[in-house]
Amino acid sequence: MHDAARILQLIVNGAASGCIYGLIALGFVLIYKATEMVNFAQGDVMMLGGFAAFTLIAHFHLPYWVGGILAIVITAALGYALDALIIRRVIGQPQFAVVMLTLGLGFIFRAGAGIAWGYDSVGFETPFTNKTIDIGGLILGEDSVSIIAGTVLLCGVLYLFFSRTRVGVAMQAASQNQLAAYYMGIPVRTIFSLIWAISAGVACLAGILLSPISMIDVNMGSLGIKAFAAAVIGGFGSIPGSVIGGVIVGIVEQFAGYKLPAGFQEVSSNIVLLLMLFVRPQGLFAERMGKRV
Amino acid sequence: MILFQANDLSVRFGGIRAVDSVTFEVRQGEVFAIIGPNGAGKTTIFNLISRIYNSTSGKLLLGDTDFTQTPAWRIAGLGIARTFQNIELFPNATLLQNLLIGRHYHARTNFISEMMFLPSVRKAELRHREKVEDVIAFLGLERYRDSLIANLPYGVRKVVELGRALSIEPKLLLLDEPSSGLNVEETEGMGFWIEDIKKDLGITVIMVEHDMALVNQVSDRVMALNYGKVLAMGTPQQVQSHPEVVKAYLGGEVEGAA
Numbered sequence: 001m002h003d004a005a006r007i008l009q010l011i012v013n014g015a016a017s018g019c020i021y022g023l024i025a026l027g028f029v030l031i032y033k034a035t036e037m038v039n040f041a042q043g044d045v046m047m048l049g050g051f052a053a054f055t056l057i058a059h060f061h062l063p064y065w066v067g068g069i070l071a072i073v074i075t076a077a078l079g080y081a082l083d084a085l086i087i088r089r090v091i092g093q094p095q096f097a098v099v100m101l102t103l104g105l106g107f108i109f110r111a112g113a114g115i116a117w118g119y120d121s122v123g124f125e126t127p128f129t130n131k132t133i134d135i136g137g138l139i140l141g142e143d144s145v146s147i148i149a150g151t152v153l154l155c156g157v158l159y160l161f162f163s164r165t166r167v168g169v170a171m172q173a174a175s176q177n178q179l180a181a182y183y184m185g186i187p188v189r190t191i192f193s194l195i196w197a198i199s200a201g202v203a204c205l206a207g208i209l210l211s212p213i214s215m216i217d218v219n220m221g222s223l224g225i226k227a228f229a230a231a232v233i234g235g236f237g238s239i240p241g242s243v244i245g246g247v248i249v250g251i252v253e254q255f256a257g258y259k260l261p262a263g264f265q266e267v268s269s270n271i272v273l274l275l276m277l278f279v280r281p282q283g284l285f286a287e288r289m290g291k292r293v
Numbered sequence: 294m295i296l297f298q299a300n301d302l303s304v305r306f307g308g309i310r311a312v313d314s315v316t317f318e319v320r321q322g323e324v325f326a327i328i329g330p331n332g333a334g335k336t337t338i339f340n341l342i343s344r345i346y347n348s349t350s351g352k353l354l355l356g357d358t359d360f361t362q363t364p365a366w367r368i369a370g371l372g373i374a375r376t377f378q379n380i381e382l383f384p385n386a387t388l389l390q391n392l393l394i395g396r397h398y399h400a401r402t403n404f405i406s407e408m409m410f411l412p413s414v415r416k417a418e419l420r421h422r423e424k425v426e427d428v429i430a431f432l433g434l435e436r437y438r439d440s441l442i443a444n445l446p447y448g449v450r451k452v453v454e455l456g457r458a459l460s461i462e463p464k465l466l467l468l469d470e471p472s473s474g475l476n477v478e479e480t481e482g483m484g485f486w487i488e489d490i491k492k493d494l495g496i497t498v499i500m501v502e503h504d505m506a507l508v509n510q511v512s513d514r515v516m517a518l519n520y521g522k523v524l525a526m527g528t529p530q531q532v533q534s535h536p537e538v539v540k541a542y543l544g545g546e547v548e549g550a551a
Binding site: 180181 | 343369397398400
């Protein structure tokens with residue numbers, strides 16, 4: 001019984017950190033699906049979002065919910081501006097240019113955040129910090145539960161958004177065929193910038209949800225590497241795939257930390273990624289992405 | 294009544310004048326064909342009208358509206374729809390979804406009510422669905438309604454693209470080589486649909502076409518181009534027997550080739 005409870009707890013904790021990877025991965029995937037670009041600064045955008053929330057909540061003493069939503073809006077605006085002012089300029093350049101540009105932006109964000117907020121870890125009080133829920137003897141941290149609930153809620157909202165709203169459908173259309181989308185009356189460039197805004201907003205949400213279990217610091221963006229593994233496991237093109245990929249990475253990590261010798265936890269995401277590439281290189285939820293020539 | 298006008302339209306790519314001072318007008322309700330050898334500038338004219346390219350000089354008018362500077366995504370809003378030589382559909386969506394996206398411009402509901410799927414949204418969706426069903430019936434696409442585009446044969450996709458353009462309910466329809474890639478039978482079918490689009494739906498058509506049988510069958514007037522310049526304009530017969538046109542196609546002074 002004790003063992004079963006322990007295992008369940010590992011699963012919940014793993015799923016919680018996995019949801020964070022999944023949310024960052026979702027940002028990768030949204031942008032990749034639409035524009036075939038990979039934003040390597042996604043993890044650093046999460047870091048900026050976390051600091052934005054920290055400033056609003058800890059410095060300006062805004063309530064958690066108000067500060068959180070405001071931070072998401074600000075980060076989304078940053079994402080929009082990033083595309084509209086910078087990324088758009090390298091359209092038509094080799095993929096390599098985009099990789100270097102987004103990696104470089106990541107460095108700039110980290111340095112900028114270091115100058116603005118310093119290199120110490122910071123945190124802010126959330127309604128979920130240091131609280132637990134007791135479900136029939138199973139003790140769960142509210143912070144972990146809030147991450148899972150937040151991710152599920154976000155996935156629901158995104159699903160409604162993409163399947164029901166005109167903007168959401170326009171985003172799907174623009175990512176399937178840009179040229180055709182133009183002649184359906186879809187402003188493709190604006191739509192792409194909006195996709196950058198959404199993925200930045202999602203990254204900010206990840207940063208906010210993460211803050212009770214891990215502090216905010218300049219280097220938290222390095223989680224992006226695990227998220228990248230999660231996205232590839234999920235099929236790099238599938239939105240549910242990226243979240244499920246994240247959860248798999250998170251849970252494997254927890255068990256590796258519990259059962260295996262020290263050090264395995266850190267590399268377990270890469271091991272899962274390698275195994276995935278051996279067994280099913282197209283990922284769990286591969287979508288046919290063939291392009292006509 | 295004149296629906297569309299291109300005045301002194303030119304575009305230069307480097308030193309090449311791909312379209313050189315082309316002027317033509319298209320009357321309300323007619324089928325206007327643009328012909329010419331490869332590289333004559335036919336598709337370039339289409340890309341100028343649909344605003345993929347910016348013209349170096351000249352003017353584009355739809356009715357009284359000057360759209361020489363209008364961005365490409367607003368073209369549908371003006372009432373211009375187009376198809377592509379190589380078919381540009383949304384491959385991972387069904388036929389029905391592809392046609393419904395054609396209604397994008399007509400949607401007037403707002404974001405929040407869409408998320409909650411309010412009765413007003415439901416009603417609007419039903420109206421769009423009816424419109425799209427009309428198009429599906431018009432083109433006889435019923436049995437492919439829920440098929441993914443990626444799984445449909447080329448000939449059917451070509452018709453789907455036409456259907457998506459019709460779902461926009463355009464005033465002016467631009468068809469870029471409607472017969473390319475189709476077999477003889479399918480080309481004939483395409484001809485009948487173009488005639489029906491003109492007669493039953495009253496939509497004005499400009500088409501770029503290589504298949505002279507199709508051009509003869511459907512078009513009221515023809516413009517022949519070569520090296521970006523207008524060679525001849527008139528009825529299909531007049532244009533095909535025009536000595537300049539014969540020369541351009543056959544490279545010599547051949548009489549009576551049409």
